[in-house]
Amino acid sequence: MATTSDVVVASSPQDAEAVEAVEQHHAELAGRLGALTTALVGAAESAEGERFEQAHRSAVRFCTEELLPHAAAEERLLYPAARSREARLVxxxxxxxxxxxxxxxxxxxxxxxVRAAAAIRALRALFEVHLLKENELLLPVLAQDPAVSLSTVLEGMHELLGGAEQTESTPSDHGHGHGSCGCGESDSGTPELDVRAVPHAIRHATVFGAFDAIGTGGSLVLVAPHDPLPLLRQLDERAAGRVDVEYLERGPQAWRLRLTRT
Structure with missing residues (x-):
């Protein structure tokens, strides 16, 4: 899972907010790719042709409609702004x-x-390392440069900041509850996402990204270090009320909840 530094010193409050928005979007993308990876690998191992084809289509659509446009926007906007100071990094x-x-x-x-599973596993590993470098090396350079207004550079760019309307690769397209989180499965076979080790700053965004990959009727077991009531309120708003919550364990070391898209 891609993480981020606890503190990024920015040249203005607006740039600090821009950094946070990019990091949140990075976490959503990583969570979504993790979910799609486990869905595709599980489908490949199941030897169910229709399930594999569906998971494969969803993964390819996410990559072509969200992941690659995000990369293209970075090369068009972020990287030129950083090249004068960090050419090798860029x-x-x-x-x-x-x-x-x-x-x-x-x-x-x-x-x-088997080839699709190998490709998406490699893609996920590379993407998470790449996001870590952007969060911890590239964004601080831009945020600290008084000659660069990061908030202005990124203004209105949903490919980098998130917040755009979802495309056809929305959860309903994944179907039949085969989406999963990429972090393993619970004893019942339901995908499990343990966010206790995820930095607090990007924890909610990581859950949002993983839940976005869950199809209607599908579930995700969330493991949290505390009762995630604020997260549940945000998730309910994000999913337009289409989420059912079942507590499986209530502390003291961990809270386990089954989140189902209805």
Whole structure:
């Protein structure tokens, strides 16, 4: 799971807010890709042709409609602003984007389940490392540069800040509850997302991203370090009330909840 530094010193409050928005969107993307990865790997291992095809379509659609546009927007807006101070870092990030694009091509072209599973596993691993570098190396450089107004550069860019209307790769397209979180499964076979080790600053966004990949009727077991009441309120608003919550364990070390999209 991609993490982020606890503190980023910015040259203005607006830039600090812009950094936070980008990091939140990164967490959502990582959570979504993690969920789609486990869904596709599970489908590949199940030997169920229809389930694999559905999971494969959802993963490819997410990559082509959300992941790659995000990368393209970074190269168009973020990276040029940082090149004067961190040219080597920017070149390295672009090289990683090229590798990500190559893995998406492999995933798109994969007809055999084992090849698709291998491609998306590699894609997820590379993407999470890439986000970590952006959060901890690239964004601080931009935020601290008084000559760069990060908030102005990113204004209105939903590819980098999130908040756009969902595309056809919304949860209803994943169908039949085969979506999962990418962090393992509970004893009942329901995908399980343990956020206790996820930094608090991006914890909610990570859950949002994972739940976005859950189809209607599907469930996700959430493991939290406390009763996540604020998160549940936000999730209910985000899902337009289409979420059912069942407490499986109430502390003291962990709270386990089954979240079901209705």
């Amino acid at each position: 070149d390295g990030m672009i090289a990683e984007h090229n590798s990500i694009k190559g893995l998406v091509d492999e995933l798109s072209a994969a007809e055999q389940p």
